Amino acid sequence: MKPFSHTNRTHSLQQLSTARYDVIVVGGGITGTGIALDAVSRGLKTLLIEMQDFAAGTSSRSTKLVHGGLRYLKQLEVKLVADVGKERAIVYENAPHVTHPEWMLLPFYKSGTFGKLSTSFGLQVYDFLAGVKKSERRKMLSKEEVLKHEPLLNEDGLIGGGEYVEYRTDDARLTMEVAKKAHEQGADLINYxxxxxxxxxxxxxxxxxxxVDQLTGDSYTAHGTIVVNAGGPWVEQVMSLDEKVEAHKLLLTKGVHLVFDRSVLPLHQPIYFDTPDGRMIFAIPRNGKTYVGTTDTVYEADLINPKMTDEDKEYLLRAITTMFPKAFVGMNDIESTWAGVRPLIQEEGKGTSEISRKDEVWESSTGLLTIAGGKLTGYRKMAEEITNSISKKLKTQGVKVGPCVTKTLRLSGGEFNRPGDYRAYVEDRAKELTKLGLSFQDGLNIASMYGTNANQVAQLVSHVNPSSQLPLAIQLTLLYSIEYEMAMTPVDYFMRRTGAIFFDIHWVEQWKAPVISYMKEVLNWSSEQTNQYREELEARLADAKG
Incomplete structure (x- = not known):
């Protein structure tokens, strides 16, 4: 099997005109890669194409939770809660290196959205619908217990709280592991x-x-029996290439997040709290940082690089000040930010926060299938359902199609017998990686991020450049991103392969120049290309700084 690399990308493009695919998927976010994995694992010859990088849109700009959507119970979205609640456990089983269970604290106040009885009942129903295992079922806490868990919380009007398990993830890395697994199964996936x-x-x-290859300008054609449009916020633009779109099916909304150093907002655990205007917001500690979000406002501007406004920041800062008055968090404490766009299915008379996060599939008169809506958590189930439809169509044409196997299919890097093996593996592998000259902490970082693919990362030690300014750990992860994750630009590496632009922006500033130089040599960029990618990185850093 060829590596999932820049060289493989070139080969895949060159053979497009002679290949014949059963399924072509347009869109390389979590939905598109999920469909590609489901299709290829059923034995279908599959191609996925993405106009940017994998996960460059919504799938790298979410709240980074594989969660069941507790708030949808209030909207009586019972089936949605049941489906995505069960899917949380499946994602965790198949990818414990990018999905981590954590106890979420839900405080409730006299004037808040959630009351003591309704919260207790809601969490109990949530546990039942989601099939939550006994050790992770909800716990109800007194006011004193809540404050012991999180002393920074506002005490005024606090009644008590509930605690339940959600799963923190890295959305872009989850998407990447799905894409890599699809490649391992035989699919062709091409970014840009x-x-x-x-x-x-x-x-x-x-x-x-x-x-059109966005990097070279070269044109290609690809033939396939079924074409699926999974373009996220761009689905209507893709649909308009096929036939006139009479009415907008989507409502695009923007969600923003603020990142602080943990010393500024030192939370002990993730908090899910409501605001005076009835919205729900997460505050989540992660690797020395705390991030807070999200908002939910109608958005009609730049989809590729959505911007955060001062109004967005002020809204979240007010929410933080209200919930954590002892933290004294202000505008100057914001380290980095991100904004993402959600494609929601239009529902007449409903506000942005009230619209269902369900998915929907349409078929045009020409046979183009389009899927939109849905949640990160439910990506596998969405893919299964649309691939079931594809399978029925292909079977009538004599194509042999296997059953869906993704429910128990370990993702790339997640090949553990059981999720509980992950932590011991990380410790053991970190010790082994120190033999390469890495520090134990660097070993822990690599083993925890790449899971069972850490061995592939280690094998690249023979390809590092001893004269490079870059430390060994950065060279290894950078080479792995290029050779095994099809990273083509510095932004791919810093934003979607490592998440550092969002969660370690000072580190990006420190190493951006030598990383660009390193990639120039490996990918043989011209001076013009190098300048272009440098400018793109500076623009994304400026966006993150707000």
């Missing part, structure tokens, strides 16, 4: 390749796509 039109058969049915 944009659909510019569709191909049609004699009956006027879609049977392929026209493409």
């Amino acid at each position: 390749t944009k659909v510019t039109g569709f191909l049609y058969d004699e009956q006027g049915k879609v049977n392929g796509v026209q493409l």
Whole structure:
């Protein structure tokens, strides 16, 4: 099997015109990669194309939780809660290196949205619907117990709280591990390749796509029996290449997050709290930082690089000040930020926070399938359902299709017998990695991030450049990103392969120049390309700084 690398990308593009695919997926976010994995693991010849980098849109800009959506119980979205609640455990079983269970604290106040009885009942129903195992079922806490758990909380009007388990994730890395698993199963996945039109058969049915390589400008075509549009916020733009879109099916909303050093907002555990205007916000400690979000406002501007406004920041800062008055957090304490766009299915008469997070599938008169909506947590189930539909269509044409196997299919890097093996593995592997000259902490970081792929990372030690300014740990992760995760630009590495632009922006500033130099040599960039990628990185850093 060829590595999932820049060289493999070139090869995949060159063979497109002679290949014939059963399924072509447009969109490399969590939904698209999930469909590609489900399709290829059923034996279907599968191609995925993404106009940016994998997970460059919504799938790297979420609240980074694989969660069941407790608040949807209030909206009586019982099936949604049941489905995604059960999916949380499946994602964890298949990828414990990017999915981590944590106890979430839900405080409730006299004037708040949640009351003591309703919270207790709601969490009990949530446990039942989601099939939560006994050790992770909800606990109810007194006011004194809540403050013992989190002393920074506002005591005024505090009645008590509930505690329940949610799963913290890295959305971009989860998407990447799904993509890599699809590649391991035999799918072709190509980033930075944009659909510019569709191909049609004699009956006027879609049977392929026209493409442009965004890095070189070269044009290609690819033929496939079924084409699926999983473009996230761009699905309507993709649909408009096929046929006129009479009415907007989507409502795009923006969610923003603020990141602080843990010393500024030193929370003991994740907190889920309501605001005076009835919204729900998360405050989540992570690796020496604490991030807070999200907002939910209608968005109609730049989809590729959504911007955060001062109004967005002030809204979240007010919420933080109200909930954690002893923290004294202000505008100057913000280290970094991110903004993402959610594609929601339009619902007449409902506000942005009230609209269901369900997914929906449409089929155009030409046979183009489009899927939109949904939640990160439910990506596997969404993929299973649409691939079931694809399978029925293909079987009528004599194509042999296997059953869905993704429920128990370990993702790339997650090949553990059981999730509980992960922590011991990280410790053992970190000790082994020190033999390469890495510090124990660097070993822990690599083993925890890459899981069972840490061995592949270690094997790259023979390819490092001894004269580089970059420390060994950075060279190894950078080379792995290029050779095994198809990273093509510095932003790919700093934003989506490591998450450092969001969670360690000072580290990015420190190492950006030598990383660019290193990538220039490995990828053979021209001076013009190098300047272009440097400017792109500076622009993303400016966005993150707000």
